[in-house]
Amino acid sequence: MRLEELGEFGFLARLRDRLGGSAPGVVLGSGDDAAVLLWEGGKYLLVTTDAVVEGRHFRRQWFTEREIGERAARAALSDLAAMGGLPRGLFASLALSPELSVEAAEALAEGLEAGAAACGCHLLGGDLAASPGPLFIDVVAVGETEAYWPRSGAQPGDAVLVSGSLGASAAALALLERGVAPAHLPPTLRRRFLCPEPAFDVVQALQPLGKVTAAIDISDGLVADLGHLAAASAAQICLRADRVPLAAEVRAAARQMGGDAAALALTSGEEYELAFTVPRVAVEGVQRALAEAAARPVTVIGEVRAGRGLVVEGGPPLPAGGWDHFSARE
Amino acid sequence: MRLEELGEFGFLARLRDRLGGSAPGVVLGSGDDAAVLLWEGGKYLLVTTDAVVEGRHFRRQWFTEREIGERAARAALSDLAAMGGLPRGLFASLALSPELSVEAAEALAEGLEAGAAACGCHLLGGDLAASPGPLFIDVVAVGETEAYWPRSGAQPGDAVLVSGSLGASAAALALLERGVAPAHLPPTLRRRFLCPEPAFDVVQALQPLGKVTAAIDISDGLVADLGHLAAASAAQICLRADRVPLAAEVRAAARQMGGDAAALALTSGEEYELAFTVPRVAVEGVQRALAEAAARPVTVIGEVRAGRGLVVEGGPPLPAGGWDHFSARE
Numbered sequence: 186m187r188l189e190e191l192g193e194f195g196f197l198a199r200l201r202d203r204l205g206g207s208a209p210g211v212v213l214g215s216g217d218d219a220a221v222l223l224w225e226g227g228k229y230l231l232v233t234t235d236a237v238v239e240g241r242h243f244r245r246q247w248f249t250e251r252e253i254g255e256r257a258a259r260a261a262l263s264d265l266a267a268m269g270g271l272p273r274g275l276f277a278s279l280a281l282s283p284e285l286s287v288e289a290a291e292a293l294a295e296g297l298e299a300g301a302a303a304c305g306c307h308l309l310g311g312d313l314a315a316s317p318g319p320l321f322i323d324v325v326a327v328g329e330t331e332a333y334w335p336r337s338g339a340q341p342g343d344a345v346l347v348s349g350s351l352g353a354s355a356a357a358l359a360l361l362e363r364g365v366a367p368a369h370l371p372p373t374l375r376r377r378f379l380c381p382e383p384a385f386d387v388v389q390a391l392q393p394l395g396k397v398t399a400a401i402d403i404s405d406g407l408v409a410d411l412g413h414l415a416a417a418s419a420a421q422i423c424l425r426a427d428r429v430p431l432a433a434e435v436r437a438a439a440r441q442m443g444g445d446a447a448a449l450a451l452t453s454g455e456e457y458e459l460a461f462t463v464p465r466v467a468v469e470g471v472q473r474a475l476a477e478a479a480a481r482p483v484t485v486i487g488e489v490r491a492g493r494g495l496v497v498e499g500g501p502p503l504p505a506g507g508w509d510h511f512s513a514r515e
Numbered sequence: 516m517r518l519e520e521l522g523e524f525g526f527l528a529r530l531r532d533r534l535g536g537s538a539p540g541v542v543l544g545s546g547d548d549a550a551v552l553l554w555e556g557g558k559y560l561l562v563t564t565d566a567v568v569e570g571r572h573f574r575r576q577w578f579t580e581r582e583i584g585e586r587a588a589r590a591a592l593s594d595l596a597a598m599g600g601l602p603r604g605l606f607a608s609l610a611l612s613p614e615l616s617v618e619a620a621e622a623l624a625e626g627l628e629a630g631a632a633a634c635g636c637h638l639l640g641g642d643l644a645a646s647p648g649p650l651f652i653d654v655v656a657v658g659e660t661e662a663y664w665p666r667s668g669a670q671p672g673d674a675v676l677v678s679g680s681l682g683a684s685a686a687a688l689a690l691l692e693r694g695v696a697p698a699h700l701p702p703t704l705r706r707r708f709l710c711p712e713p714a715f716d717v718v719q720a721l722q723p724l725g726k727v728t729a730a731i732d733i734s735d736g737l738v739a740d741l742g743h744l745a746a747a748s749a750a751q752i753c754l755r756a757d758r759v760p761l762a763a764e765v766r767a768a769a770r771q772m773g774g775d776a777a778a779l780a781l782t783s784g785e786e787y788e789l790a791f792t793v794p795r796v797a798v799e800g801v802q803r804a805l806a807e808a809a810a811r812p813v814t815v816i817g818e819v820r821a822g823r824g825l826v827v828e829g830g831p832p833l834p835a836g837g838w839d840h841f842s843a844r845e
Contacts, residue, residue, distance in 0.1 A: 188620055189613035193643055196617060200624050208637045211604065215640040222603060222639075222657070226555025234655055236608035236644040273552060274541065278566035278608075278653040283519035287526060290518055294530050307538045309552075310545040313523055314566040318648020323608040325564055325655050327552070 213335060216417070218267035218402060219326075221333050231270040231328040235261035239319035247367050250289045252379050254296025254322070255303075260404070261324035262304045263383035263457040267402035269334035269392060271385060272306035276325040280316035297324070304383055332392065334400035334461065339418035343398055343462040345487035346471070348384045351407060352435035352446060353377035355453030359442055371434040381457035382481075388459075390478035394470060400461035406452040408503060410460055411487075412495045418462075421492030426451055426500025428486045448501045462489055543665060546747070548597035548732060549656075551663050561600040561658040565591035569649035577697050580619045582709050584626025584652070585633075590734070591654035592634045593713035593787040597732035599664035599722060601715060602636035606655040610646035627654070634713055662722065664730035664791065666747035673728055673792040675752055675817035676801070678714045681737060682765035682776060683707035685783030689772055701764040711787035712811075718789075720808035724800060730791035736782040738833060740790055741817075742825045748792075751822030756781055756830025758816045778831045792819055 188196060201216055208214075212229065213221040219233035237257045239245060248256070254277075262272050277297050281290055298308040311325075339345075357370055357378035367375065384402070391397055399418055401410045407429065415422040429450050439446035463471055468485060475483060497503065518526060531546055538544075542559065543551040549563035567587045569575060578586070584607075592602050607627050611620055628638040641655075669675075687700055687708035697705065714732070721727055729748055731740045737759065745752040759780050769776035793801055798815060805813060827833070 186617045191617050220640040234606050234608045234642045236642040238644045276564050278564045287516045287521050310550040312564045312566040314568045321651050323653035
């Protein structure tokens with residue numbers, strides 16, 4: 186069987202079954218947004234890696250090298266927010282063509298540093314290799330937390346919330362693929378696509394409350410990622426699709442393309458907003474804490490029930506959802 | 516200017532100058548074998564990444580996927596030994612062709628886990644991406660130490676030591692490039708090339724002594740790596756080339772190829788032995804501690820002096836040394 190037949194998630198599940206094995210000091214291995222290691226001093230170490238391949242995750246003609254680097258850094262760091270953590274450092278391995286200009290390679294590194302600095306850490310190291318093929322960037326984010334937010338902790342009765350608003354990333358991508366020049370994208374879509382903001386403001390505001398039971402960042406699309414969260418928690422999530430907040434300019438972009446804005450918001454990957462669960466009684470305190478911290482708003486978009494899987498209510502018909510790196514339909 | 520003109524080390528030096536900047540809690544950023552972060556509880560966190568590209572670092576026809584994975588894991592983990600650390604976990608990002616068989620991809624992951632397990636840790640996570648080009652593996656090793664061994668601490672008067680013996684990796688590579696089938700390599704050369712042993716035995720035996728002033732692992736070749744160590748320490752290293760221990764079967768392999776065995780040992784990269792410095796008076800204690808721990812032997816191969824650079828005495832004429840990923844001469 187070839188990888189594209191089994192698919193990314195199928196392969197990863199099969200791999201976890203085979204490797205399995207827990208190690209002392211390892212709280213969570215693969216299968217969540219970051220690995221969690223117990224560390225001396227009562228804090229957890231978080232480690233996550235994020236691979237970005239030219240022609241697969243981005244096209245060179247859309248972005249400058251600096252933009253590619255900054256976007257890759259922000260995307261990788263978002264996995265720390267998904268675990269309720271804050272960043273401590275960023276590392277990047279780059280496979281670059283020997284014919285690449287030094288200026289372009291430096292711009293890539295400066296973009297990585299800019300993304301790290303925007304999130305409160307720095308580019309601390311990495312590796313360089315020559316690539317005979319496409320540009321490849323592997324970004325490694327290292328963070329810490331005193332209490333991690335797993336995907337697996339959602340309980341029946343919990344409310345499901347999402348930070349910020351959704352749809353901008355997919356709308357920007359759709360416009361780019363229709364030939365709209367990056368400079369001509371509507372400004373919100375462009376900014377959200379190029380400079381996603383990991384939800385560390387939400388993490389900082391909510392960690393002191395200790396109420397988050399499960400969390401994930403939206404990289405594969407809300408529907409797919411809530412599906413991951415439901416599966417990890419062995420619970421059912423009921424998503425009220427009509428409550429999902431749309432990012433500015435998504436409705437207009439959808440109209441322009443003859444698509445459905447709500448469907449975009451539900452399936453848009455690489456949003457890097459947080460979806461998370463808290464006990465229903467804690468929702469008011471969560472909203473208040475975020476307002477007091479001037480963090481981005483969050484919206485209740487569903488609830489956790491006994492059962493399995495994701496149920497979507499009140500929404501448009503969806504295409505088979507989510508992003509699979511090895512699926513043939515890409 | 517293109518990357519291949521500036522070279523890997525030139526580019527990295529230029530990058531460090533531009534990014535610079537230190538962050539709270541960061542003891543060492545880029546420029547050593549691993550980054551060192553101060554962590555709660557008095558231990559240092561070590562993080563290193565190691566990128567491996569098909570056609571550049573290995574050829575698929577030489578190795579099975581399992582062997583490629585295991586070798587990549589051991590190579591990355593060696594950077595932790597170079598810092599005087601022990602491993603806590605391994606992560607790997609893989610860019611794979613969608614046409615690759617599931618079995619081959621699994622064998623790669625199993626090899627990574629086997630390499631991790633041989634060093635006392637586990638493969639804890641990573642990322643998967645589809646690659647339209649060559650196979651790309653980025654291995655991330657995370658470790659810890661209570662006292663790190665920087666490249667920069669060598670003092671005039673220190674002795675320079677190397678663990679194990681050298682030359683096997685270059686001899687194996689040279690034979691492979693001459694068309695010798697991997698199965699027909701002399702057994703020591705094959706094992707040392709495929710399954711390098713990071714010097715964690717040396718780390719464990721020497722950490723309690725607290726005598727190591729500087730260390731590096733031999734990935735670019737002894738001459739090049741001692742050059743890095745001298746530069747980082749702002750000191751001169753005098754290498755007695757005739758004292759460098761040769762690995763078994765290197766002499767025979769060199770004879771077979773009409774080359775010089777000592778030159779192979781001095782320039783052989785990917786050896787993953789440790790080169791390190793200790794005060795001259797500590798040498799005897801070091802040797803005793805290693806013998807008591809049944810760790811691999813180490814040999815005094817030179818000394819540190821006031822001055823700059825590397826001086827090689829008693830050796831064969833050397834080709835312009837070291838490994839540069841972007842140089843055109845590869």
